[in-house]
Amino acid sequence: MKQPTHAPGLPVPGLDVETIREFGPHRAYASELRVDTGSEPENHVKTHCCFCGQQCGLKLKVRDNTVVGVEPWYEFPFNRGMLCPKGVKRYLQQAHPDRLVSAYERADTSSGFRKLGYEEAVARVARAIERIQSEHGRDAFAVLSGASLTTEKTYLMGKFAHMCLRTANIDYNGRLCMVSAAAGNKKAFGIDRAANPWSDILGAEVVLVAGANVAECAPITTNYIWQAREQGAKVIVVDPRITPLARTCDLFLPVKPGRDTALFNGILHLMIENDWLDHDFIESSTVGFDKVAAEVKAWTPRRTAQVTGIAEKSIRQAAEWWGQAKTSFLMHARGIEHHSHGVQNVLSTINVVLASGRIGRKGCGYATITGQANGQGGREHGQKCDQLPGGRDLGNPEHRAYVAGVWGMSPDDLPQPGVDAYEIMRKAHSGEIKGLLSICFNPVVSLPDNNFVREALSRLDFFVAIDFFMSETARYADVVLPGSLQEEDEGTVTQVEGRIIRIQKAVTPPGDARADWKIIQDIAQALGRPQGFAFESARQIFDELRVASRGGVSDYSGVTYERIEENFGVFWPCPDQTPEGVPPPAPEGTVRLFEPGSWNPVAKGNGPFYFPDGRARFLVTPYQPPAEDIDADYPIILTTGRVVSHFLSGNQTRRIGPLVDHAPEPKCELHPRLANKLGIVEGDWVTVESRRGTCTIKATVVSTIRPDTVFVPYHWGGRKSANQLTISAQDPISKIPEYKVCAVRVRKAETAPKYASALEAQQ
């Protein structure tokens, strides 16, 4: 095992007690103004939750520049007032004692940081960027961004990297989240968006959920699925754990982690064998079926059962229900996407959808469940390493010319495509990248094999983090700039269905904190490169984005803030110009993709899919095992995921008291049979060990998980972080890391870990 090294003065993971004492995470509860029943809110701000990709509508209750609570927004059609516990308690992140209200710089103090004036901090950042880029080349300074930012900010981050810094190296935390689905959808459909609105779940005869812990990670979707079942749908769940949704499903397929392609190849095999195919659709609207049919010929039910660990009869039942349905909805999430073959897994599900012909119609749906707040919008407008706004490609000369024209620069001055987020860490580790700016990203918790990530960050010449709390990652920064919470700025995000919605400002940023886009513009100004960074409002940024996206696949040109507000959101694509004879999109935009006869700018009327011939692609999906399979030394599969009360790296939710109380600390789930073998009982401290790290946490013994697999949620940092264990193997196409499978051994710990007495549960 690699031994982590730490530069002097940098935090030792989980033991930087003084830093934690000053910056938290501490738990906030309602107090003072928030419990004062005598005072009425001055304002109810209609906006959305700051957490997951569902983006539930809600009203923030505001008084004295403080968000004092949340009220359901019953009229918003997606969730009609429904909220998960994170949405109910999200308001406690604002006016939080841990909130960064000034800039900080690394210093020889007990907490490791000292306050710094905002202007001075920005000037220091600009000087460091200037020095690193002039000494080591433009690409030696990298940018990491995030998909919880508004689309305006993600657009500006891409523009900042590509136009102001002219570095090739920008990527974003959707690299850990959405990219396998995005790549699969682009390959098969030519466009990356949920094909259907969630209302199409209702009316489906079969709802197939693959690798999605819907009840905990996308709770509002539960009601759509339950409602479909009230109307007669059969629910099939593919998961190594009996999640709350799986508990009462009609058919549960307990897939061995990492074997999803095998399962869907096996299902397609049975569809072909029984002729449960839509021949007309395959003939008229797709290409490549014959090759795929040849590939899945070998996937007999017996072989599929052997590889996936699912009983043959269950595989046959799934194929029969799926094959014979008249309507259906297939959805998947990180469970099939977080793999070194994540794109193959996604394509294998698309193959069974295309073979059924059930897409592009009411009640016939397919979608990935986007994870982050702006997981959709954040992956469209140029903060991905190979991307320009409008879903355009940085490697495409026409696309470069168009965007460079909008930005008023020469296309020759645009950098070429850069590398993905993990590769940025590798380049920082090897010394090729010397400087880093990160925003909305907490890689010390969220990237796999994070002992390596810590080393990489420690080796940087200069690291600046923009954040509203001192995240585990910001603790490695040389300068920390105080950014904005979601409720402190306005803009748009695009939620799980492809619906562009409005985020409204409810309060102003405290102290020296600024709207993130203003900070970026201040840095551009300090660098002496202000051209293109003189926006005065989020709306101005959005209006430029509309132009920059015009004619691209992700076309926002016809979307305005007013149109969004009037229609409870607008679904993209929504061009402001269509050719003669093509009707403009409805006021609410393009709600459902791939409708027969629909026009798009790529097919130009040749068919509903986004390729010149208008046809969808069947793509061959050969099964390959996970990068690290179990062996005698590491005989147990580790899979990671989320719990309902926390979000991503926990930088926000681990500071919200009532959510911490529900899920204070990570637990290792294991089956009683495995527990018996290892001599472990409920509540024991156990050490989970991989080739990359160890993690000692409490065990919970439950028969709702495969006996060959253990599960650890990843929301915690330091010594509690599941990503000390995970592997940095990545999908060769999407570059998503393989969070869902690696090999570990588990043993009962002799004593409680050191952190147990030194830190609070959430820290």
Add this chain to the structure above:
Amino acid sequence: MPVPEKNEFFVDPGRCIGCQSCVQACTECDTHKGQSMIQLDFIDRSASTQTVPIVCMHCDSPTCAEVCPADAIKRTEDGIVQTARKPRCIACNNCVLACPFGVPKMNTGMNLMMKCDMCYDRTSIGLKPMCASVCPSQALAFGTREEMARLRPNAQPLNTFRFGNQLIRTKVNVMAPRTSSEDHVDVTAAMYEPAIGHDVLDDVFAEEQP
């Protein structure tokens, strides 16, 4: 203003996903900020992810009120059993011990019994209670009987519960399968059923597990 008669409360534990959204929302109420009147827990987490939310059932003849020596618990004409009146409640715990559903809780700090009043501040002005508003799986739902019949054609609301020889009718309904011929829920009978403990995984594995 009384709660409009047409709207009723429906509980369907089969839909519950244990997310605690109802519990968190309940603690946001102005009359008991920080305290939830709902209990939600796993039945047996070692065997299942099944959870059950317990809300006040608002009995027609509320046992809590009947056993209250101080006459602190009132049932208003709209059928809502109100939380104990602060000037009257003597914190004797009678209601806590007597309630067949185990709902009332004693707030020892305030020397006051507290229970759900079905968000009287909201429902009396036509809004849904907070828990049924936010519940992402609509295991807790608030609406008309007709709406529920339309939305959930396979389920029927029951509001009669048998505890041994005691029959209790409630304002709050529990959803049961429509195919069931029972017209009530036999609560005590269920107590002697073994825990669910379904080893469903065993049936769907292809291979021998360790």
